[in-house]
Amino acid sequence: MSDSAGDLGEFGLISAMRAVLPAAPLAQVGPGDDAAVLTTPDGRVVTTVDVLVEGRHFRRDWSSAHDVGRRAAAASLADVVAMGARPTALLIGLGVPADLESSWARELAEGLAEEAGLVGAGVIGGDVVRSDTIIVSVTAFGDLEGRSPVLRSGARAGDVLAVAGRLGWAAAGLAVLSRGFRAPRVLVNAHRVPEPPYAAGPAAADAGATAMLDVSDGLVADAGHIAQASGVEIIIDPNCLVVADPIRDAAAAYNADPLVWLLAGGDDHALLATFPKGATLPAEFTVIGSVRAAKTPGVLVGDAPYAERGGWDHFR
């Protein structure tokens, strides 16, 4: 049995985690000083923070520490690539109970390291404190490499709407877990560890994307964020949404509508973007709709507003 976090102490815990975390290639000063120093070749830095709380964003009986680490890193890294930037580094804020096995923290670090490694990013520092429930705060950094950041506000009438990555998989996986099952694994794993299409973010920027975000609240809700910020109406064509076999099968088994997972489920961290009509889309993107002028910004699915609760509010 491994030591507890309390046995190891703050500095022991940091040392155990640091041993498995990769250095950031752009770090001039890494972990261990008052602050890190990160080189910013572009002259700007893209940065974002996401906080995951045990019991709200993950459960220890549903996800391993490694899964939580990957998911925490993915949530922030997806935000960086959704601006059209290449991720470079992470800062980790961690709160853990004193009686937590220290191996949990080490495996969390291994998960963070694995996900960061997918994009060549490293960890440049962090803070470890005691907390009754586990909290993981991940600040991510990215470099725009000369690109203009792709905002939510740039969609224009006439643009096409396209998505890269999965829709509905994490929501279907959560539905499976919530019913007490552990299979199909492919869905459960999608809830545990999202697979954001990291390379598609900078590629979309290079291809002229006019607006982009990562789908974390749900397709309709996040399309709504683009619609509001851009002052346009977005029409999602449900015929363009492909329901994968595992999702169709799970929906049939639970007598559920699979489209609800695709339209309202978050946490897959797909990238949703708009492109000028006629633009050559990066290979990862599939057209799923269009953008038109509107007096009242909003989202239609087919020819009607979407009736299901679309979007994720942590307090509702």
Add this chain to the structure above:
Amino acid sequence: MSDSAGDLGEFGLISAMRAVLPAAPLAQVGPGDDAAVLTTPDGRVVTTVDVLVEGRHFRRDWSSAHDVGRRAAAASLADVVAMGARPTALLIGLGVPADLESSWARELAEGLAEEAGLVGAGVIGGDVVRSDTIIVSVTAFGDLEGRSPVLRSGARAGDVLAVAGRLGWAAAGLAVLSRGFRAPRVLVNAHRVPEPPYAAGPAAADAGATAMLDVSDGLVADAGHIAQASGVEIIIDPNCLVVADPIRDAAAAYNADPLVWLLAGGDDHALLATFPKGATLPAEFTVIGSVRAAKTPGVLVGDAPYAERGGWDHFR
């Protein structure tokens, strides 16, 4: 009576906080998109994260939301100036219970805004989630303006040791509160809101500081961090430590040794630095000791190791 965080919802809460948070002059993209874009004139960015947890770092019956905001910002901003950088921006991760009055979150934001305003920094984004206890994660950013970062590892034999800012005030204030009192206010307030000597950080770098950190674990413990990183012995001269009247009075009233607060108390966020002998120190700094070669790095107070538990480990 104000609405609860749950009544307002995630987006309402963010909107209420954003209304009082100052924009960062260097922000190209501020709050409201997937990530922020911060201009980095130096070509590098200094960054650090600190996490504050209710019940561990603050109590709602001892500190107002405004106090907590100021303190959370100060903890991270002090780390930035301790590198010799000028603070530019903050990212805020916030976890709050659904039944928390929304006014608490707004007042927290006002405290964050006030402290950031002291150094001309703004808020470039954040994340708000639900959590059973309040957690505040502050990522701070700074610009080195061409300076070399001042690390913990640069102290050399022959250097002088100097401090800017207060020592022992926050610890004395915590002792007062722990005994159930609310006065003397000057000490209680020092616990609630530290006063880091922000300008002294870049000034120390300009004056040739060889090593620097902010005193958050305690003078002896943090001097030990410099000693370890630099491979030197640091001698603190207790005769150079001035015990202010309120601290002397409180210590007398509690039959305590005021030097313990000065030597082992953290959370004032003073700046501790080493300078080459003969350097002209910035006005904020007072010499309190010296640096010499040592086979075994460590800290002496006068001519002996310090016997009190020096340093703050969140798990002990």
